[in-house]
Amino acid sequence: MSEWLTGTAERSRTAADAVMDQWAAAETPSGRLAQHVFLSTDGAGLLFYAQWTSDEDHLAWARAHRARAVSHIDTLVPGIERPGLARTRLTRSVVHDAERPAGVFVVSTMAVDDVKAAVVPASGLLAAHVHLTSDGERAMVVAEWTDVASHAAATADGDSYKRYTLYHA
Incomplete structure (x- = not known):
């Protein structure tokens, strides 16, 4: 990444x-x-x-x-x-809803011990893909959400995240 x-x-x-x-x-x-x-x-x-x-x-x-x-x-x-x-390895994916398309992708970097909370089902969370950094110290989580509003509602500090949309030329 x-x-x-x-x-x-x-x-x-x-x-x-x-x-x-x-x-x-x-x-x-x-x-x-x-x-x-x-x-x-x-x-x-x-x-x-x-x-x-x-x-x-x-x-x-x-x-x-x-x-x-x-x-x-x-x-x-x-x-x-x-x-x-950031060189990472995908270690696991948690899919909550494979039917709906993602409207926004949220990329978070966190301590490995904090990953469990990032993959817990929440309204609007479609999937979370956990990547460990090469040193094994940190995780980068790419979470698929239905939209920005769902992500903001599910997180206490919803405005502090980096959010992306998939680019189609």
């Missing part, structure tokens, strides 16, 4: 469009299983979620292709901040 901070919704969409165009034009790397772009609901950035067969496959692609891809996007959208990559 990697976040890009763009500052505005327009800059976020321009960067997302450029990434999607690059993916469509390039051959899919053999080790990449899936890759998704999410727009933050506040318009300030993007979240990239990629699944690879191994860290080595991702690193090989990054060494060979990342600089060229990022430089093209930086030309279109200068000044993007990239706080860093």
Whole structure:
């Protein structure tokens, strides 16, 4: 997972469009299983979620292709901040409702001991996917909610979360 901070919704969409165009034009790397772009609901950035067969496959692609891809996007959208990559492993998913589509994705970073509370059924929580960081100290939970209002109602500090919607070009 990697976040890009763009500052505005327009800059976020321009960067997302450029990434999607690059993916469509390039051959899919053999080790990449899936890759998704999410727009933050506040318009300030993007979240990239990629699944690879191994860290080595991702690193090989990054060494060979990342600089060229990022430089093209930086030309279109200068000044993007990239706080860093979070390398994780999906450890479990809890699905409460597989029928309804997610309206918003909430990404939370927490201590491993706090994960249990993040996957408990709540009105509007469709699923929660728990990823452990490489050091095993933290968990990143990607929760699928019906909408922002459901998430805010279910959490005491509902406004302090980063929320994203899946980007479709």
